Amino acid sequence: MPRSRLHHLFTRPLQLTRRGVLYGALVLLVLLFVPLIVASSRWLHASRVDLTTDKLYTLTPGTLHIVDTLQRPLRLTLYFSEHATRDLPQLRSYEQRVREMLQEMVARSHGHIRLQIIDPVPYSDDEASAEGNGLTAANGGSNGERVFFGLAGSAMSGGLESEGADDRVPEKTLAIAFFDPAREAFLEYDIAKLLYELNQASKPPIGVISSLPVEGNPMLSEQPWTVLQQLGQLFDVRTLDASTLQKVDDSIRVLLLIHPKRLPPDAQYAIDQYVLRGGHLAVFVDPDAELDTSPYGPDSITFPDHGSDLPRLFRAWGVSYDPHKVVLDRARALQIELAGSSLNHPAMLDLGAQELNRDDVVTASLQRINVSTAGYFDLAADARTRLVPLLQSSAEAETVATQRVLDASSDPTTLLQDYKPDGTHYVLAARLRGTFESAFPERAGVAGHRARSAPNAEVILVADTDLLSDRLWVEPQTILGQTMMRIFANNGDFVTNLVDNLSGSSALLSIRGRSTSQRPFTRVQALRNVADQKFLQKEQELEKELADTRRRLDELQPAKGAHASTATAEQRREIEQFRQRQLAINKELRDVQHQLNAEIDALGLRLKFINIVLVPALVVLLGLLYGWRRTRYSRQRR
Amino acid sequence: MSPVNAVLRRELRSYFVTPVAYVFLVIFLVLAGILTFYAGDFYERGQADLQPFFMMHPWLYLILVPAITMRMWAEEAKGGTLELLLTLPLTLWQAMLGKFFAAWLFIGLALVLTFPIWITVNYLGSPDNGVILAGYLGSWLMAGSFIAIGACLSALTRSQVVAFILTALVCVLLILVGQPQVLDFFSGTLPRKLINAVAHLSMLRHFEAIARGVLDTRDLMYFLLSTIGWLVAGVLLLDLKRTR
Numbered sequence: 099m100p101r102s103r104l105h106h107l108f109t110r111p112l113q114l115t116r117r118g119v120l121y122g123a124l125v126l127l128v129l130l131f132v133p134l135i136v137a138s139s140r141w142l143h144a145s146r147v148d149l150t151t152d153k154l155y156t157l158t159p160g161t162l163h164i165v166d167t168l169q170r171p172l173r174l175t176l177y178f179s180e181h182a183t184r185d186l187p188q189l190r191s192y193e194q195r196v197r198e199m200l201q202e203m204v205a206r207s208h209g210h211i212r213l214q215i216i217d218p219v220p221y222s223d224d225e226a227s228a229e230g231n232g233l234t235a236a237n238g239g240s241n242g243e244r245v246f247f248g249l250a251g252s253a254m255s256g257g258l259e260s261e262g263a264d265d266r267v268p269e270k271t272l273a274i275a276f277f278d279p280a281r282e283a284f285l286e287y288d289i290a291k292l293l294y295e296l297n298q299a300s301k302p303p304i305g306v307i308s309s310l311p312v313e314g315n316p317m318l319s320e321q322p323w324t325v326l327q328q329l330g331q332l333f334d335v336r337t338l339d340a341s342t343l344q345k346v347d348d349s350i351r352v353l354l355l356i357h358p359k360r361l362p363p364d365a366q367y368a369i370d371q372y373v374l375r376g377g378h379l380a381v382f383v384d385p386d387a388e389l390d391t392s393p394y395g396p397d398s399i400t401f402p403d404h405g406s407d408l409p410r411l412f413r414a415w416g417v418s419y420d421p422h423k424v425v426l427d428r429a430r431a432l433q434i435e436l437a438g439s440s441l442n443h444p445a446m447l448d449l450g451a452q453e454l455n456r457d458d459v460v461t462a463s464l465q466r467i468n469v470s471t472a473g474y475f476d477l478a479a480d481a482r483t484r485l486v487p488l489l490q491s492s493a494e495a496e497t498v499a500t501q502r503v504l505d506a507s508s509d510p511t512t513l514l515q516d517y518k519p520d521g522t523h524y525v526l527a528a529r530l531r532g533t534f535e536s537a538f539p540e541r542a543g544v545a546g547h548r549a550r551s552a553p554n555a556e557v558i559l560v561a562d563t564d565l566l567s568d569r570l571w572v573e574p575q576t577i578l579g580q581t582m583m584r585i586f587a588n589n590g591d592f593v594t595n596l597v598d599n600l601s602g603s604s605a606l607l608s609i610r611g612r613s614t615s616q617r618p619f620t621r622v623q624a625l626r627n628v629a630d631q632k633f634l635q636k637e638q639e640l641e642k643e644l645a646d647t648r649r650r651l652d653e654l655q656p657a658k659g660a661h662a663s664t665a666t667a668e669q670r671r672e673i674e675q676f677r678q679r680q681l682a683i684n685k686e687l688r689d690v691q692h693q694l695n696a697e698i699d700a701l702g703l704r705l706k707f708i709n710i711v712l713v714p715a716l717v718v719l720l721g722l723l724y725g726w727r728r729t730r731y732s733r734q735r736r
Numbered sequence: 737m738s739p740v741n742a743v744l745r746r747e748l749r750s751y752f753v754t755p756v757a758y759v760f761l762v763i764f765l766v767l768a769g770i771l772t773f774y775a776g777d778f779y780e781r782g783q784a785d786l787q788p789f790f791m792m793h794p795w796l797y798l799i800l801v802p803a804i805t806m807r808m809w810a811e812e813a814k815g816g817t818l819e820l821l822l823t824l825p826l827t828l829w830q831a832m833l834g835k836f837f838a839a840w841l842f843i844g845l846a847l848v849l850t851f852p853i854w855i856t857v858n859y860l861g862s863p864d865n866g867v868i869l870a871g872y873l874g875s876w877l878m879a880g881s882f883i884a885i886g887a888c889l890s891a892l893t894r895s896q897v898v899a900f901i902l903t904a905l906v907c908v909l910l911i912l913v914g915q916p917q918v919l920d921f922f923s924g925t926l927p928r929k930l931i932n933a934v935a936h937l938s939m940l941r942h943f944e945a946i947a948r949g950v951l952d953t954r955d956l957m958y959f960l961l962s963t964i965g966w967l968v969a970g971v972l973l974l975d976l977k978r979t980r
Contacts, residue, residue, distance in 0.1 A: 116975075116979045117976060117979050120972050120976045120979065121976070124969060124972050124973070124976075127965065127968060127969055128969075131961075132937065134961060134965075135936060135937060135961050135962065135965075136933045136937070138954060138957045138961060139936040139958060146952040146953065147950070147951040148866075148950050149866035149867065149870045149950065149951065150866050150948075150950070151864045151865070151866050151867075152864070154949065155950045617783060617785060617861055617863055618782055618783065618861055619783070619784055619860040621859065621860045621861065622782060622860060702779040705773075705856050705860075706769070706773050708852050709769040709772070709773065709852050709853055710765075710766055710769030710770055710773065711766075711769075712852065713849055713850075713852055714761070714765045714769075717762055717849065718758060720758075721755065721757075721758035724752070725755070728753070
């Protein structure tokens with residue numbers, strides 16, 4: 099008995115009813131449900147499938163490589179004026195895109211990047227720190243507030259492993275002053291570049307080999323060319339002597355080869371091997387370098403030798419280039435002053451946005467580049483490389499012998515005689531990509547010789563050296579006793595972008611621009627264009643008619659003196675007619691405008707009808723048909 | 737899965753033998769069209785995407801899903817067919833899944849019938865069809881979660897009206913909970929961590945994340961967990977009714 103009681107004592111509370119179990123399960127479910135969902139949202143390893151066509155939300159391998167190889171901890175601060183942008187939905191949605199991209203980078207950085215998002219409200223410390231970090235504010239926020247939308251990045255002292263990252267002093271701070279939605283295609287590139295530069299301890303070294311006086315002459319108190327001065331601010335520029343060059347050091351990030359003339363074979367071999375080892379080279383050759391001061395060529399004492407070429411290396415890389423041909427382009431001829439008169443020089447080109455590659459980060463944001471007596475590149479028939487144009491001529495271009503351009507120096511308009519454009523867009527500057535073969539196979543025995551490059555080697559080719567000279571893009575201006583440089587073309591930006599892009603490691607190079615997420619209604623736009631065209635045409639017709647009437651009215655004026663009474667009556671009638679016609683024409687124009695807008699509205703209405711009425715009506719019809727068939731079937735069965 | 741299939745077929749047939757299904761489809765399509773074109777300014781904004789269309793879906797489901805699910809169990813309970821159903825050789829689970837899938841497929845059909853808007857946007861410009869596909873998928877997943885909520889709450893009561901109101905109420909809460917306005921409202925009174933946790937419960941947030949074109953395991957998991965969670969709760973409630 100005691101045994102049974104004891105048994106009861108222990109077993110009874112455990113004998114739960116089925117209802118009890120169910121209630122317990124419900125309570126457990128409620129208790130578990132919320133934490134489970136929160137936990138899965140916060141800690142579940144995110145793997146994602148990006149369904150967008152342009153893979154907008156997927157970081158490129160280049161960015162991932164940069165994030166993976168960070169040497170020191172970085173702190174990023176995204177400044178975004180929340181309150182001031184309440185009425186700017188486009189900027190807000192772009193901010194979301196920027197924030198998501200930053201968060202993605204942070205998530206992939208194994209804790210090496212910290213991100214902070216700050217709303218710099220007016221007159222706050224945050225606003226001061228945004229400005230102090232180099233951000234620029236845009237005007238036009240709600241209530242006239244200034245809008246901050248930029249990124250400040252700081253590299254922290256010490257290695258990745260040391261503790262207390264928050265207390266460290268920033269060693270270097272760089273910023274993206276404002277995220278311009280128009281540059282959305284290069285968003286990832288811009289941020290990755292910032293990270294890359296923050297991660298670097300010192301100015302990267304670049305090398306220059308030049309037979310032009312790019313570095314100026316201190317003896318004659320000549321300044322270096324402005325292009326070189328600009329590069330000196332960002333890079334450690336080192337001049338290399340081609341006559342003694344045996345090897346280009348691998349620490350040189352970018353090698354600028356400007357106007358290579360009769361390079362010794364050893365120097366050519368050094369450049370060849372540098373490129374094959376993965377070095378980044380930019381070559382500037384020219385059929386006629388106007389700043390070349392050497393008087394005569396080795397073979398002739400009558401012709402100056404102002405051309406340059408790199409025949410052996412070009413042949414090995416599959417590039418075809420003729421140093422005796424200059425591209426003329428009458429559609430892009432630069433206006434110059436010559437002997438007191440202004441004329442268009444067809445060998446000096448003013449390249450606009452249409453001639454610059456909009457998809458390449460080097461040229462995408464540039465507006466205007468001036469070149470003079472430029473040559474052109476093409477691929478050789480057996481080339482295994484690819485040529486990606488950066489600068490091109492218009493289709494109105496032709497090529498002529500360099501000598502003809504030299505002969506026309508006193509009267510460039512003679513170049514337009516017998517001008518025959520051949521419809522080709524000549525490539526004036528390009529990226530050359532692919533696997534490069536060595537131009538010196540006979541030196542295969544040399545220690546460390548490379549026969550070919552990695553598959554994605556890259557060289558930038560430019561067929562003009564004059565674009566580097568100041569006269570094509572800057573001019574000194576004296577303001578309040580100070581000499582300032584007035585920039586009238588983007589030549590300097592082009593060179594800086596190019597070196598910047600090449601120096602950035604191949605990871606940065608692989609991040610190309612992407613198409614933006616804006617997709618307009620092309621059909622409506624086309625309709626609107628046609629409508630605008632029609633309206634303009636009609637407007638011109640009617641204005642011509644109005645002008646005719648006005649002329650007739652004027653013609654009546656002299657008659658006034660001769661036969662005053664009749665002329666006045668006639669004039670009055672004509673004036674009345676003119677007035678009537680003017681009213682009618684204005685009405686007609688309004689009608690035309692209305693009619694053209696009506697076409698766009700009608701399309702909208704048709705689409706609304708199809709979407710709102712048509713399919714639902716079909717569903718109703720189908721339902722009625724099904725119902726009718728069912729009733730008939732059941733009646734038949736009865 | 738044959739019993740599930742049988743229930744599914746029976747339910748789907750029951751939708752279409754009465755005018756109910758057609759009325760629902762017509763209301764859904766007409767409302768979706770009107771909201772997209774008028775409230776969402778689809779044509780006037782001139783962008784080749786379906787953002788205004790998908791933006792309206794949570795609010796459309798708020799009315800239509802409770803209307804579909806309210807009769808799911810409440811009617812059976814009231815009409816006395818629930819007991820009959822429970823005597824059949826199938827588990828509660830199978831009955832629940834059958835009914836759930838029937839409603840989910842029905843909403844899927846309604847979504848498919850909105851295809852003219854997809855043709856329209858492709859006619860007007862060149863949209864990112866990957867994003868549109870993601871939008872449809874996200875919308876259908878959200879509908880699944882709403883149906884699971886409706887199924888559970890319909891099992892709670894005998895009254896269809898009560899089931900409708902309860903479902904709509906829970907759904908609207910789950911839509912609103914992650915909205916910045918709501919979070920701001922509580923930010924003074926509740927701790928930050930709790931507010932962040934609550935924001936994760938928002939249906940709208942996960943739907944919008946998918947509709948921008950990215951299928952993230954965390955968003956998919958949210959819909960999967962919430963659907964399963966509400967269905968389990970529904971089955972437990974039915975079981976409680978049976979063991980009364």
